[in-house]
Amino acid sequence: MSESARKDTPEQAEFRQYCQNWLANNHPGEPPVRLSLSPLEIMTNDQLGYLQAWQKAAYDAGLVGCDYPEAVGGGGREDCQRVANEEMLRAKTPYLPNVIGLGMAAPTVFFHGQEALKERLLPRLFSGEDIWCQGFSEPGAGSDLASVQTFAEKKGDKWVINGHKVWTSLAHFAEWMIILLRTDKSHKYEGLSYFVVPIKSALGKGVTVRPLIKITGETGFNEVIFENLEIDDSHRLDQLGKGWQVAMTTLAHERGAGQMVTPRSGGLKSKATHASNSTNLIELARNTPRGDKTAADDPLVRDAMMKSVIREWGLAQNQRRSRVPALQDHPMRLPLQNKLLASEISQDIASLALDIEGPASSLYLGDPNAPDGGQWPMAYMNSYGMTIAAGTSEVQRNILGERVLNMPKSK
Amino acid sequence: MTQPNDYGFGEEAALLKEQARKFFADTLPVDALHALVADDPTPDRQPSGAWLEESWQAMVDLGWTMLSVPEAAGGLGLPVAAVAGLVEEQGKAAFPSPLLSTLCAGYVLGAAQAQAALDEIVAGTIATLAITNAQGSWQAGDSDVTYADGKLNGTASYVQDARRAQRFLVSANTGGGIGLFWIAADTAGVTVEADAIIDLTRDQGRLVLQDVAATPVTDNGLAALNQAMPAVWTLLAADMVGAGEWQLQTTVDYVTQRQQFDKPLGFFQAVKHPLVDVMLQIDEAKSLVYNAACAIDAEPEKAAQFAHMAKASASGMAGYASGRSVQCHGGIGFTWECYVHLYFKRQKHSQMLFGDGSWHRARLADILVGAAA
Numbered sequence: 001m002s003e004s005a006r007k008d009t010p011e012q013a014e015f016r017q018y019c020q021n022w023l024a025n026n027h028p029g030e031p032p033v034r035l036s037l038s039p040l041e042i043m044t045n046d047q048l049g050y051l052q053a054w055q056k057a058a059y060d061a062g063l064v065g066c067d068y069p070e071a072v073g074g075g076g077r078e079d080c081q082r083v084a085n086e087e088m089l090r091a092k093t094p095y096l097p098n099v100i101g102l103g104m105a106a107p108t109v110f111f112h113g114q115e116a117l118k119e120r121l122l123p124r125l126f127s128g129e130d131i132w133c134q135g136f137s138e139p140g141a142g143s144d145l146a147s148v149q150t151f152a153e154k155k156g157d158k159w160v161i162n163g164h165k166v167w168t169s170l171a172h173f174a175e176w177m178i179i180l181l182r183t184d185k186s187h188k189y190e191g192l193s194y195f196v197v198p199i200k201s202a203l204g205k206g207v208t209v210r211p212l213i214k215i216t217g218e219t220g221f222n223e224v225i226f227e228n229l230e231i232d233d234s235h236r237l238d239q240l241g242k243g244w245q246v247a248m249t250t251l252a253h254e255r256g257a258g259q260m261v262t263p264r265s266g267g268l269k270s271k272a273t274h275a276s277n278s279t280n281l282i283e284l285a286r287n288t289p290r291g292d293k294t295a296a297d298d299p300l301v302r303d304a305m306m307k308s309v310i311r312e313w314g315l316a317q318n319q320r321r322s323r324v325p326a327l328q329d330h331p332m333r334l335p336l337q338n339k340l341l342a343s344e345i346s347q348d349i350a351s352l353a354l355d356i357e358g359p360a361s362s363l364y365l366g367d368p369n370a371p372d373g374g375q376w377p378m379a380y381m382n383s384y385g386m387t388i389a390a391g392t393s394e395v396q397r398n399i400l401g402e403r404v405l406n407m408p409k410s411k
Numbered sequence: 412m413t414q415p416n417d418y419g420f421g422e423e424a425a426l427l428k429e430q431a432r433k434f435f436a437d438t439l440p441v442d443a444l445h446a447l448v449a450d451d452p453t454p455d456r457q458p459s460g461a462w463l464e465e466s467w468q469a470m471v472d473l474g475w476t477m478l479s480v481p482e483a484a485g486g487l488g489l490p491v492a493a494v495a496g497l498v499e500e501q502g503k504a505a506f507p508s509p510l511l512s513t514l515c516a517g518y519v520l521g522a523a524q525a526q527a528a529l530d531e532i533v534a535g536t537i538a539t540l541a542i543t544n545a546q547g548s549w550q551a552g553d554s555d556v557t558y559a560d561g562k563l564n565g566t567a568s569y570v571q572d573a574r575r576a577q578r579f580l581v582s583a584n585t586g587g588g589i590g591l592f593w594i595a596a597d598t599a600g601v602t603v604e605a606d607a608i609i610d611l612t613r614d615q616g617r618l619v620l621q622d623v624a625a626t627p628v629t630d631n632g633l634a635a636l637n638q639a640m641p642a643v644w645t646l647l648a649a650d651m652v653g654a655g656e657w658q659l660q661t662t663v664d665y666v667t668q669r670q671q672f673d674k675p676l677g678f679f680q681a682v683k684h685p686l687v688d689v690m691l692q693i694d695e696a697k698s699l700v701y702n703a704a705c706a707i708d709a710e711p712e713k714a715a716q717f718a719h720m721a722k723a724s725a726s727g728m729a730g731y732a733s734g735r736s737v738q739c740h741g742g743i744g745f746t747w748e749c750y751v752h753l754y755f756k757r758q759k760h761s762q763m764l765f766g767d768g769s770w771h772r773a774r775l776a777d778i779l780v781g782a783a784a
């Protein structure tokens with residue numbers, strides 16, 4: 001069953017038709033540049049430029065931000081982002097580059113920001129003109145996020161920020177950052193406040209962004225140093241000392257368990273974008289010779305591939321079942337599994353792909369003999385980004401065990 | 412065809428599931444279940460196969476035993492997803508009863524359009540499938556029974572509810588193919604030999620047929636079996652999901668209350684994380700069960716594919732959940748007196764029944780990858 005076979009409301013049905021028509025005429029076509037696997041590894045301005053133009057076109061057409069009110073630049077529709085996402089996926093459009101903006105900053109600013117701030121920031125976020133990044137992690141605060149030390153000191157109606165954020169994806173392109181700051185050193189949780197801060201316009205004026213190189217050799221995340229950056233109090237979200245609660249809104253959306261559906265596009269096939277899914281895996285097995293047969297004839301490979309197929313389809317059905325209240329025991333039980341399962345499944349699929357490739361999995365992007373252009377070993381390495389970022393798999397298991405199964409906190 | 416968003420699991424289905432939960436909990440709470448079925452621990456015990464025979468009439472009166480009979484053949488026409496909900500609750504209670512066997516026989520009879528036999532199911536007859544050979548092959552049509560000159564001869568193995576059933580739906584080689592036969596337990600030449608099984612909540616045996624006079628309800632038994640087996644796999648998987656949920660909740664309760672090293676056991680991640688994994692596996696199996704159930708009604712061309720997924724997933728889960736349920740209880744979990752073993756044994760039984768995980772994955776690969784060269 002395709003996702004879209006689910007029954008639409010009249011508004012959704014009409015909107016779906018609209019999306020289909022628009023996409024039929026406005027697919028951006030083959031990218032002129034090699035694209036990275038996901039927006040988090042965008043490295044060049046050429047890549048970004050192509051993707052930003054696509055996001056702007058999709059936004060102008062009403063396919064991005066559909067469920068947000070018109071006053072903040074949204075489409076003012078009800079539960080239609082889901083529909084736009086399905087149609088964009090079906091049309092195999094490129095991914096949207098402003099992932100952190102759309103997935104995390106937008107709902108956080110929307111639920112916790114003052115009206116004027118929303119009206120100022122959200123339209124350019126939805127259009128992709130302003131790229132956003134997320135400044136949560138620090139050298140001393142990763143899984144234990146609430147121990148962030150980057151400090152905001154009140155001076156009149158300004159705040160002065162000093163400190164050090166790390167692993168900040170997309171900071172090298174970002175206009176804006178959502179940031180969790182310490183405003184009071186005597187309370188761990190109540191001492192946190194949440195702000196939006198300018199990055200690009202403050203470069204060299206209190207903000208330094210230094211790229212970090214990933215395990216794959218790609219760039220994409222950074223460290224960001226704040227030295228006496230001054231911002232206005234109007235950049236604060238929610239009340240002073242409520243930073244932790246605001247951060248929970250961000251994290252819920254980051255893990256696919258938030259109130260707003262994140263605009264999502266993807267599926268564009270180019271030789272360098274290669275998703276770790278079981279369809280591609282089976283294709284690889286069919287194309288991998290084993291004597292006069294192929295890996296797809298090997299019973300062990302078949303068994304392992306079917307395990308992945310089943311887990312992948314199980315996750316899709318979890319997402320479907322999470323919208324059938326009569327078949328759930330706890331409202332957060334399925335949503336909180338999303339990120340953990342998606343990241344571990346694609347890691348297992350990539351790992352299996354390397355097994356199937358055998359010694360050829362030693363060949364990387366620069367080798368003309370590398371199967372699938374060396375994408376599988378790269379996907380395998382990148383998969384650890386997904387099981388670490390946004391709350392590691394271990395932390396996700398703590399959350400599920402404590403919030404859903406009510407087992408005692410491990411801390 | 413496309414599936415409805417809600418798996419066809421509407422208000423009626425939710426009411427049925429709730430009614431079932433209450434019925435099983437009231438009729439046979441776990442302490443009463445233990446008292447009923449676990450009276451003889453000796454390893455070489457003879458199988459008791461104890462169950463509450465009077466519960467059958469109650470379930471007949473509720474209309475449950477005929478839920479697999481097609482509406483056109485006199486049934487109630489409830490979606491398979493609703494039946495899965497009922498069976499999930501049965502599994503949660505580890506309820507000993509021939510309900511599932513009778514429902515499964517109903518699906519095969521429905522596919523065979525065997526109206527006279529379906530009428531008996533509607534009337535409350537207890538039935539079961541006798542379609543497995545001595546090797547325990549789950550391939551439809553692998554039967555050790557032959558049919559010649561109007562007589563059945565041979566043995567069907569691993570027959571569920573063998574001593575409880577009033578009718579057997581037997582598959583037999585007819586020379587030209589596979590026929591299905593509807594055989595009353597008291598027919599001359601029919602003997603049931605009970606297996607001394609581990610699972611205390613089930614009954615299983617061998618059906619020995621010696622010159623049993625019979626006429627087939629269909630000559631094309633393979634087609635009927637192929638059509639109906641997805642429902643069999645899906646409902647058994649639903650039972651396993653329910654049993655898994657009991658195992659999870661019971662174990663979580665235990666590790667939350669029991670203290671060691673001045674902490675509740677669930678504080679320790681070596682305990683907590685595997686129990687989260689049990690939950691992940693239950694949810695995967697459960698989602699796949701309702702997807703498969705829905706496919707049987709709304710997307711029949713995909714029913715086998717999705718049911719293979721459901722049973723493969725449930726089998727893996729049942730093994731893992733059972734292992735963790737005993738391990739996390741420590742010494743007490745290793746005793747006969749702790750109820751955990753009832754579910755452990757039921758799950759291990761179900762894990763292999765009608766195809767284990769690797770069998771279902773191999774069939775799934777044949778569908779999705781194509782037959783291996």
Ligand SMILES: Cc1cc2nc3c(=O)[nH]c(=O)nc-3n(C[C@H](O)[C@H](O)[C@H](O)COP(=O)(O)OP(=O)(O)OC[C@H]3O[C@@H](n4cnc5c(N)ncnc54)[C@H](O)[C@@H]3O)c2cc1C
Nearest residue numbers: 134135136137142143167168169385388389390391392394
């Ligand atoms: C690709 C990528 C992109 C990222 N992008 C961003 C971004 O844009 N913005 C941002 O703010 N951050 C970002 N991060 C940072 C990410 O959120 C952190 O790396 C993550 O939260 C883990 O923190 P840490 O790296 O300090 O690891 P640590 O917290 O030091 O963890 C190390 C190991 O210990 C385990 N561990 C830690 N605590 C526990 C516990 N209580 N129980 C059991 N195990 C535990 C972890 O699971 C992990 O295996 C990104 C990370 C990656 C890899």
